[in-house]
Amino acid sequence: MNEKEILQKIKLKVFDLLKNESTGHDYFHIERVVRNSIAIGLKEKCNLHYTLQLAYLHDVGDYKLYDGEDKTEEKVMEIIEEFDYSQAYCSELIKDIHAIGFKGGFNEKSTKIEVLIVQDADRLDAMGAIGIARAFAYGGKKGRLLYDPNLSSEIIGNQLDYQNSQAHTIQHFYDKLLKLKDLMNTETAKILADRRHNYMEAFLTEFYREWNESDLT
Numbered sequence: 001m002n003e004k005e006i007l008q009k010i011k012l013k014v015f016d017l018l019k020n021e022s023t024g025h026d027y028f029h030i031e032r033v034v035r036n037s038i039a040i041g042l043k044e045k046c047n048l049h050y051t052l053q054l055a056y057l058h059d060v061g062d063y064k065l066y067d068g069e070d071k072t073e074e075k076v077m078e079i080i081e082e083f084d085y086s087q088a089y090c091s092e093l094i095k096d097i098h099a100i101g102f103k104g105g106f107n108e109k110s111t112k113i114e115v116l117i118v119q120d121a122d123r124l125d126a127m128g129a130i131g132i133a134r135a136f137a138y139g140g141k142k143g144r145l146l147y148d149p150n151l152s153s154e155i156i157g158n159q160l161d162y163q164n165s166q167a168h169t170i171q172h173f174y175d176k177l178l179k180l181k182d183l184m185n186t187e188t189a190k191i192l193a194d195r196r197h198n199y200m201e202a203f204l205t206e207f208y209r210e211w212n213e214s215d216l217t
Helices: 001-018 027-041 050-059 072-085 087-098 113-124 130-140 159-164 169-175 176-182 185-211
Strands: none
Touching: 001 027, 001 050, 027 050, 027 113, 027 169, 027 185, 050 072, 050 087, 050 113, 087 159, 087 176, 113 185, 130 169, 130 176, 169 176, 169 185, 176 185
């Protein structure tokens, strides 16, 4: 089986798994991350096939999809078991997937360019107009408030605090989304992130303006 056939099989299995996901981590999120990974990867010296495997598989076992339980190893192995990969290769793939996520900013940064590319691609999709839409989709799915000005922000001291946070969705901008621009790894992603970051800041300015509006005349 050649590399193109492997990616196609992975793509179809990921589509079946995530096609009805409504938290903003659906199959179309995966497709956007794949496209971003290609755009960045073509400008970097990387193993593009491995990069795209990471891009397709990076969310299949994410804890956000399984009530806080990480199922990365289980779901990834279900998808790649037919490819006769070595145990060492599978372990490395799963380890690299774990290194991609934001995790409150507490995870150790990978040194592998393929991981850094997909991390950038994934973070770009958490920014801008689509990032805003995904944030509110996830918040609604999890029953979180849109915004409550009377709630003070939680202290996020570690990865577990971040995962267990029940803060309103606007707080999520400050806990994660507005931090992403300065966390990009590649020059290509840094350029793309700048516009999306500015859009989110403009959205928040308008959100607070409308929230506090008292005179509509």
